[in-house]
Amino acid sequence: MTKELFVACAGAGKTTKIVKAAIELTNNGSKVLIITYTQSNQRELVDKFVELGGLRKDLFVVKGWFSFILEDVVRPYQRCIFPNRITGINLNSSNPHKNGKFYISGRAEKIDGKYNIKHFFDSRNHAHTEFISKLACNIISESKVDIGKRIKSIYKRVYLDETQDFAGWDFTLLKKIIKAKELEFHAVGDFRQTIYHTSSNPKKPSTNSEKLAEYIKMGFVVSHLSDCWRSIDQICQFADTVHEGEKFAPTISKVEPPAEVNHTGIFYISEENVDAYVRLHAPMILRHGSRSGQYLEQYDNLQTFGTSKGQTTNHVLILATKPILKFLKGMANPFGKSSTATSQNKLYVAITRARFSVAFIVDDRHFAAKLWKEI
Amino acid sequence: MEVSLYIQKLTIKNFKKIENHSFDFNDKVNILVGDNDSGKTTILEALELVSNCSYRGKSLGAALSPDLFNNNSVARFIAGDNSAKSLPEILIEIYLSDCPEYKGKNNSHNTDLDGLFIRICFDDELSSTYNDFIKSAVSIDSIPTEFYKIEWFSFAWDPIKFLNRRLKGLLIDPTRLHPTYGKTQYLANIINSSLNKEQQALLNLNYRQLKNTFGQQQQITQLNNDLDSTNQVTEQDLSIIADTNSGSVEAGLQLAVDDISFSHIGKGEQNKVQIKLALLNKGGNVDFVMVEEPENHLSHTNLSELIKFISDNNQNQVFITTHSSYVLNKLNLKNLCLLSHGYLRLSNIDVQTAKTLQRLPGYDTLRIVLSQKVILVEGPSDELLLKKLYLQKNNRLPEEDGIDIIVVRGIGFKHYLNIAKHIKTTVHVVKDNDGSYKSHILDYAKNFNFGNIHFFSEKNDTLKSLEPSIIEANSKDEVSLLALAKIALSAQAYNILIKEATLNDKKAYFLSVYVGVNGDKNNGSKKVDSAIKIFDSTSKIEYSDYLKEAITFD
Numbered sequence: 001m002t003k004e005l006f007v008a009c010a011g012a013g014k015t016t017k018i019v020k021a022a023i024e025l026t027n028n029g030s031k032v033l034i035i036t037y038t039q040s041n042q043r044e045l046v047d048k049f050v051e052l053g054g055l056r057k058d059l060f061v062v063k064g065w066f067s068f069i070l071e072d073v074v075r076p077y078q079r080c081i082f083p084n085r086i087t088g089i090n091l092n093s094s095n096p097h098k099n100g101k102f103y104i105s106g107r108a109e110k111i112d113g114k115y116n117i118k119h120f121f122d123s124r125n126h127a128h129t130e131f132i133s134k135l136a137c138n139i140i141s142e143s144k145v146d147i148g149k150r151i152k153s154i155y156k157r158v159y160l161d162e163t164q165d166f167a168g169w170d171f172t173l174l175k176k177i178i179k180a181k182e183l184e185f186h187a188v189g190d191f192r193q194t195i196y197h198t199s200s201n202p203k204k205p206s207t208n209s210e211k212l213a214e215y216i217k218m219g220f221v222v223s224h225l226s227d228c229w230r231s232i233d234q235i236c237q238f239a240d241t242v243h244e245g246e247k248f249a250p251t252i253s254k255v256e257p258p259a260e261v262n263h264t265g266i267f268y269i270s271e272e273n274v275d276a277y278v279r280l281h282a283p284m285i286l287r288h289g290s291r292s293g294q295y296l297e298q299y300d301n302l303q304t305f306g307t308s309k310g311q312t313t314n315h316v317l318i319l320a321t322k323p324i325l326k327f328l329k330g331m332a333n334p335f336g337k338s339s340t341a342t343s344q345n346k347l348y349v350a351i352t353r354a355r356f357s358v359a360f361i362v363d364d365r366h367f368a369a370k371l372w373k374e375i
Numbered sequence: 376m377e378v379s380l381y382i383q384k385l386t387i388k389n390f391k392k393i394e395n396h397s398f399d400f401n402d403k404v405n406i407l408v409g410d411n412d413s414g415k416t417t418i419l420e421a422l423e424l425v426s427n428c429s430y431r432g433k434s435l436g437a438a439l440s441p442d443l444f445n446n447n448s449v450a451r452f453i454a455g456d457n458s459a460k461s462l463p464e465i466l467i468e469i470y471l472s473d474c475p476e477y478k479g480k481n482n483s484h485n486t487d488l489d490g491l492f493i494r495i496c497f498d499d500e501l502s503s504t505y506n507d508f509i510k511s512a513v514s515i516d517s518i519p520t521e522f523y524k525i526e527w528f529s530f531a532w533d534p535i536k537f538l539n540r541r542l543k544g545l546l547i548d549p550t551r552l553h554p555t556y557g558k559t560q561y562l563a564n565i566i567n568s569s570l571n572k573e574q575q576a577l578l579n580l581n582y583r584q585l586k587n588t589f590g591q592q593q594q595i596t597q598l599n600n601d602l603d604s605t606n607q608v609t610e611q612d613l614s615i616i617a618d619t620n621s622g623s624v625e626a627g628l629q630l631a632v633d634d635i636s637f638s639h640i641g642k643g644e645q646n647k648v649q650i651k652l653a654l655l656n657k658g659g660n661v662d663f664v665m666v667e668e669p670e671n672h673l674s675h676t677n678l679s680e681l682i683k684f685i686s687d688n689n690q691n692q693v694f695i696t697t698h699s700s701y702v703l704n705k706l707n708l709k710n711l712c713l714l715s716h717g718y719l720r721l722s723n724i725d726v727q728t729a730k731t732l733q734r735l736p737g738y739d740t741l742r743i744v745l746s747q748k749v750i751l752v753e754g755p756s757d758e759l760l761l762k763k764l765y766l767q768k769n770n771r772l773p774e775e776d777g778i779d780i781i782v783v784r785g786i787g788f789k790h791y792l793n794i795a796k797h798i799k800t801t802v803h804v805v806k807d808n809d810g811s812y813k814s815h816i817l818d819y820a821k822n823f824n825f826g827n828i829h830f831f832s833e834k835n836d837t838l839k840s841l842e843p844s845i846i847e848a849n850s851k852d853e854v855s856l857l858a859l860a861k862i863a864l865s866a867q868a869y870n871i872l873i874k875e876a877t878l879n880d881k882k883a884y885f886l887s888v889y890v891g892v893n894g895d896k897n898n899g900s901k902k903v904d905s906a907i908k909i910f911d912s913t914s915k916i917e918y919s920d921y922l923k924e925a926i927t928f929d
Binding site for chain 1 (some may be wrong): 475476478480481485487528530531532533690
């Protein structure tokens with residue numbers, strides 16, 4: 001069993017689990033690669049490695065997904081398509097070949113049957129991250145190389161952290177890599193926390209269920225990490241309702257609120273009470289985007305759902321968006337039909353930051369009876 | 376420790392003596408043999424360059440000069456249009472046995488292999504500056520290396536980082552030991568190969584502390600107090616201190632043997648100590664060692680001891696250049712890497728031959744390996760007569776035409792031929808028929824049926840060896856026989872010979888001269904005496920046909 005997928009709930013302690021296993025492997029002289037998407041995650045992994053007593057830093061390799069593709073897949077074999085050394089990556093936030101709504105001409109993938117440099121690279125010869133996994137797949141096919149064999153001969157085990165953020169061409173590339181039977185490949189992630197993708201316009205698979213099905217089809221053995229070491233039971237159960245009906249295992253809280261914490265559970269706050277609430281509980285305040293809820297900017301610790309990812313706090317205060325209100329009121333299909341379920345996932349991320357309490361700012365008569373009051 | 380990482384192959388383009396060539400290597404010992412100027416040193420320098428990015432101990436950036444370029448490539452550039460495109464580039468690649476991090480297709484074979492390369496090439500960013508330069512330059516007579524850049528990458532096209540590089544080589548070069556040059560570098564090498572990282576840190580720390588305590592010595596304090604006690608020189612405090620900032624540890628340390636500073640012990644001892652430290656590789660910081668001509672500065676006994684040490688301590692790959700057959704034989708002929716016309720390894724040489732020559736390292740195997748044309752003979756008389764015949768015919772000695780006559784002596788033809796069959800040297804074997812041309816020559820030759828090996832012998836079975844054959848060749852009448860006898864025999868023997876009645880009687884006596892007192896056929900000293908006399912004589916004699924054929928090379 002060399003291919004495993006761990007579906008984790010928020011607060012499952014993925015990083016600790018990965019680093020502990022990596023320390024054991026590196027102490028035995030095996031090289032371990034951990035691929036993760038965000039830079040903050042890369043730092044956290046390295047810090048954790050030192051914190052937990054890892055000694056063989058030379059065998060503990062942490063790379064970003066794009067660096068991994070560039071260094072271990074693209075560059076070694078790129079000559080079959082592009083003769084000049086690719087010097088780096090260009091981190092795209094959107095399709096680099098579009099100017100507003102218009103496509104820039106001369107940027108097609110192939111021109112006259114030949115790969116187009118301008119499709120894959122910018123003027124400094126840096127690869128567009130938007131197309132880098134596609135580039136990698138093309139290079140693997142053109143150079144007829146067994147990429148899995150190369151990875152396997154360097155690393156004993158590869159961890160793919162934040163698996164949920166991968167989509168489309170990433171999967172095609174993944175399939176080519178895991179062809180190496182003996183390569184130990186562990187994917188770890190939480191599909192409920194998918195809020196960005198490695199590519200802005202992913203091809204399939206893109207939804208949670210599509211991705212999960214794809215992993216199973218590729219031969220991954222799925223197990224769930226459902227023990228939560230962060231949030232109390234009430235929050236875990238509440239968070240689970242965000243993705244009700246999608247086959248996620250129920251989260252089991254492993255923490256009890258300490259005696260000195262007397263504010264626990266789920267709360268609804270009216271706008272006029274926000275000031276009092278913030279003064280009393282000093283929550284992390286979360287809003288959908290940087291333009292929503294301008295009046296909140298007077299408070300410290302204000303973040304968007306997206307930037308809060310990976311953080312932990314005692315109490316959160318969430319500015320409810322329209323879909324969130326619908327969800328809180330128990331209406332059917334509150335998040336609409338988004339292929340990537342981003343707004344649903346963002347809510348899950350926001351809720352699961354909290355150890356002890358989650359409060360929503362609601363401006364709706366529905367909650368009149370439930371509103372929090374300063375005692 | 377099992378060798379896993381070693382250099383399988385080296386390719387060189389436009390570097391010094393080598394224009395374009397590739398070299399396969401053995402996993403442990405490689406003995407590089409070739410004539411002067413054949414490129415042995417260039418190979419070692421190329422290995423150092425690509426593994427350490429340094430040239431003779433200096434970093435390549437500082438050592439980059441037009442001298443590094445192959446002459447032919449320079450000549451072509453100068454004769455050409457001098458455009459940026461025509462600038463020659465140096466490319467050196469190393470293919471490794473087991474280094475998956477360095478795996479990729481960015482090599483000249485475009486094959487998925489482990490390895491790294493160094494490329495010294497025109498820096499495209501300087502294109503416009505270069506174009507201005509050639510427009511204004513009056514004439515260009517060397518490579519403008521100012522416009523060059525150095526690329527040091529693995530086959531995965533990842534840059535090699537000096538400190539984390541997977542392959543570290545150490546070039547031991549006695550000329551670097553000059554007391555005024557390179558002591559620091561050389562000592563750094565020794566420290567690097569002999570001490571592990573912790574030990575190196577301890578050395579550094581203690582050295583710095585020692586320097587600090589210098590200033591605290593009572594006499595030094597006193598001396599400093601007196602230095603400018605009245606503050607005439609400066610208002611501030613003037614003192615002499617040990618310099619703790621400038622220079623590395625190596626700059627302030629020295630190695631000593633029996634308390635004598637290293638630069639003052641004999642060159643031979645320096646060489647030996649350096650080679651041994653590198654081979655022991657206690658620090659584990661060296662993956663392969665290169666040694667230039669270990670026979671230099673060493674007595675025979677010391678060399679023998681050093682060679683034994685090398686063959687006993689070769690966990691790491693070793694490259695040795697040598698001009699000594701002794702070194703070659705002792706380290707086993709199967710490790711030979713020959714640079715003459717082309718490149719050849721002798722890894723599949725006959726095991727018995729290699730073993731025999733390891734036990735009898737005095738035989739001059741380098742001669743058969745390095746010569747283009749060789750005549751193998753049984754004894755010194757054959758050598759003398761062949762030389763005389765060649766001189767008589769061509770007015771030159773055979774060695775002047777690159778023909779080497781080798782007396783096989785005790786070990787016989789077999790081992791020489793076992794070497795010769797692998798290499799391109801043309802070998803003429805001149806052998807006695809010992810009474811049967813068929814069994815001793817024709818049948819024997821079947822064992823060495825190779826295009827470059829030819830046998831020459833007397834076809835007449837009754838003429839068993841050289842002397843009877845020569846006597847026969849000069850027996851067409853009494854006059855010619857006497858002419859030979861006059862030259863070859865002592866006056867005493869000649870006087871007996873002329874008294875013999877018939878031509879046949881005279882021949883019989885002539886032959887008997889070479890039979891020893893106890894009836895043994897080979898009265899060696901008599902034979903050599905005759906041969907020397909023939910060689911020294913100004914008169915010409917007749918030679919057997921097979922001898923005439925043996926000295927003729929196509």
